[in-house]
Amino acid sequence: MASRTLGRRQAAARAGARAEAKAPADEGSWIEVAGLEKVYRPRRSEPTHALSDIDFTIKRGEFVSVVGPSGCGKTTLLKILAGLIPKTDGTVRVAGRDVSGPLPEVGMVFQAATLLPWRTILQNVMVPVQVQRLNVREYRERAEDLLKMVGLEDFAGKYPHELSGGMQQRAGICRALVHNPAVLLMDEPFGALDAMTREYMNVELLRIWRESGQTIVFVTHSISEAVFLSDRVVVLSPRPGRIAEIVDIDLGRPRDLGIVSSDAAGVYVKRIREHFSAAGVID
Numbered sequence: 001m002a003s004r005t006l007g008r009r010q011a012a013a014r015a016g017a018r019a020e021a022k023a024p025a026d027e028g029s030w031i032e033v034a035g036l037e038k039v040y041r042p043r044r045s046e047p048t049h050a051l052s053d054i055d056f057t058i059k060r061g062e063f064v065s066v067v068g069p070s071g072c073g074k075t076t077l078l079k080i081l082a083g084l085i086p087k088t089d090g091t092v093r094v095a096g097r098d099v100s101g102p103l104p105e106v107g108m109v110f111q112a113a114t115l116l117p118w119r120t121i122l123q124n125v126m127v128p129v130q131v132q133r134l135n136v137r138e139y140r141e142r143a144e145d146l147l148k149m150v151g152l153e154d155f156a157g158k159y160p161h162e163l164s165g166g167m168q169q170r171a172g173i174c175r176a177l178v179h180n181p182a183v184l185l186m187d188e189p190f191g192a193l194d195a196m197t198r199e200y201m202n203v204e205l206l207r208i209w210r211e212s213g214q215t216i217v218f219v220t221h222s223i224s225e226a227v228f229l230s231d232r233v234v235v236l237s238p239r240p241g242r243i244a245e246i247v248d249i250d251l252g253r254p255r256d257l258g259i260v261s262s263d264a265a266g267v268y269v270k271r272i273r274e275h276f277s278a279a280g281v282i283d
Contacts (some may be wrong), residue, residue: 017163025059030215031081031183036090038076049240050076054090056234056246059218060182063209064216065226068244069276074219078185079240081217082108094107095182104132107176109186113168115160117235121171122147122156127178139178146174149211150204166197170204177212184214199257201230206255211251227268228253228260235275244275 007028036054039048050073056097058064066074080092083102092098095105107128115124122143129139129204147153148172152163160168176184190198202225209216220226226233227249235244251259260267 004206007027009248025076029057029094030062031056031058031217032091032093033057033081034091034093036077036080037088038073038080039088050238051080052242054243056243058215060215061153061213062228062231063216063218064232065220065230066234066236067220067223067226067272068241069238070221071239073241074236074241075187077236078187078217080107081183082106082185084108092229100171104179105182107181107184109169109172109176109184109189111141111191112187113160113172115164115171115175117160120157120159121152121163123161124171125175125178127175134179138265143174143178145240146177147171150208164197165193167200168205169193169201173208177208177214182215184212184216186216186218188219190225191221199248201258205229210254212249213217223269223272224260224265227265228255228257229274233268233272237275245272247272 023221034055037049037053039047039049041216054077054126066077068074076085080087081094081099083099083106086100096104097103097105115121116127120126123138125143125147126136126140128134129136144153144156147156150173152167152170152174153165155163155171160171163171172189173184193201205216206229218229223233227248230249233247233249236242237244242266247268251262251264251268
């Protein structure tokens with residue numbers, strides 16, 4: 001019942017976001033990146049060319065992963081999409097809006113849960129509501145629904161140190177979803193978890209994605225994880241990061257963990273890994 005109520009609210013919120021957008025994106029270009037360049041120019045050292053000539057579009061509701069060797073600009077790309085750092089050149093649009101700073105349509109999950117230790121789990125989930133000065137009463141109910149959706153309803157009053165790493169990450173995902181973002185950006189969110197917890201979180205994330213309807217851009221170092229989760233995988237070259245290939249993953253949905261060891265998934269893993277082997281880089 002809670003999931004159905006949550007779904008109706010999310011649908012209404014997404015409709016409102018579309019109505020408010022200055023230039024609504026069509027279904028084929030919910031996220032648009034064209035000619036993206038990023039050069040870091042520190043004051044006391046040489047410039048670093050992080051990203052070069054990046055072009056791609058993402059459809060509304062897609063799950064897209066980004067993979068590449070360390071230092072290729074994966075996190076930089078995500079931060080630009082989130083409006084956390086400026087691009088050097090090119091065009092970046094999310095939900096029909098040029099990205100020149102953080103957008104309400106975008107939520108982000110970081111490598112660590114980064115929960116505030118002095119706040120309860122429910123209070124942590126409510127942080128974006130307070131920052132954006134949204135209706136606390138309305139969004140508190142939504143926060144409680146989200147915690148129930150990820151199995152944390154009994155931990156709403158607990159503090160972060162009382163939860164496992166996987167539970168903290170689930171709370172972080174709830175925090176990113178609480179204000180109804182059209183796009184969820186995830187930067188290696190499960191990298192610090194043990195293998196079994198990571199597998200569980202992958203399955204949990206697919207369920208959350210299916211029920212929430214968000215567009216997800218997911219950065220990972222794991223090729224098999226990217227193949228398991230994604231509709232498409234963007235493969236970046238070593239720095240400066242360029243798009244080596246965008247691979248369509250045709251494995252059907254819904255998916256379970258059994259598909260990870262299938263021959264069909266193995267073909268995609270091998271295809272992606274060959275980009276790094278050819279460059280002398282093993283991810």
